[in-house]
């Protein structure tokens with residue numbers, strides 16, 4: 001399949017608005033009607049460059065507790081001068097407003113009311129969406145038809161859900177996507193991700209996620225994960241902004257030299273290490289540390305103060321994700337170890 005148009009923002013209209021060159025427009029995308037007649041609308045910032053060029057879509061906060069992404073997207077949209085820009089940048093800082101209101105991964109109110117009808121309650125894995133689908137599918141449909149399908153490039157910003165923290169990593173479309181996957185890997189390197197996930201299996205390559213849907217249409221598309229859910233962190237914001245500015249230079253949309261930074265290690269999967277006992281977690285390793293097979297990554301103590309478990313790494317590799325909740329039950333995630341490609 002090919003995407004709708006050639007690599008150019010010529011003739012682009014969004015929600016029926018034809019954008020003048022060299023301008024910034026703030027608008028709201030109307031998605032669906034709630035019981036009281038109010039509408040779920042999401043903010044969209046459109047930066048139409050003075051010169052023609054590609055269409056770049058930047059989205060954040062499909063999951064409503066992923067606050068750093070909102071800040072990164074908003075700040076980037078605020079700092080770019082459309083006169084310096086070639087092409088069009090479409091920024092949607094909060095792609096799932098009901099979840100943002102709840103500051104939760106999902107729009108929990110509607111999900112609890114009707115868990116069967118609202119499953120999956122996640123627009124992120126509901127692409128390209130359905131006009132007649134559940135709430136998540138309708139939000140995805142509006143995002144896709146009005147904004148995302150125009151894109152030559154797409155970056156979707158995530159953080160782990162509340163209680164977890166990732167080293168900056170990028171997730172690519174599956175290698176089976178061919179040339180689009182190779183271009184996404186090049187973009188991930190320019191973003192300066194410490195880790196780049198290139199895998200054929202699992203949640204990060206759902207055929208219903210926007211970066212995979214767009215890769216199948218020929219766009220250069222990926223997601224990133226950085227920082228910690230539920231928190232707003234200045235250092236993470238700066239890391240995200242640095243990576244995105246570099247990607248825009250690489251795509252020829254902003255002037256300036258492309259820099260090289262970040263560890264950029266490609267991993268093919270992440271091994272999840274869980275607890276077998278309940279209690280308090282005492283983590284022994286940090287994000288980005290390299291562990292050997294058999295190393296203790298954490299201990300668990302029960303509420304009598306006894307150490308009940310030493311959790312050991314089943315394989316060696318870099319620590320790419322840590323849980324930050326200090327209280328666990330058996331079966332909860334403690335760390336994830338990257339498996340290098």
Ligand SMILES: [Zn+2]
Pocket residue numbers: 062063066158159160161
């Ligand atoms: Zn997310």
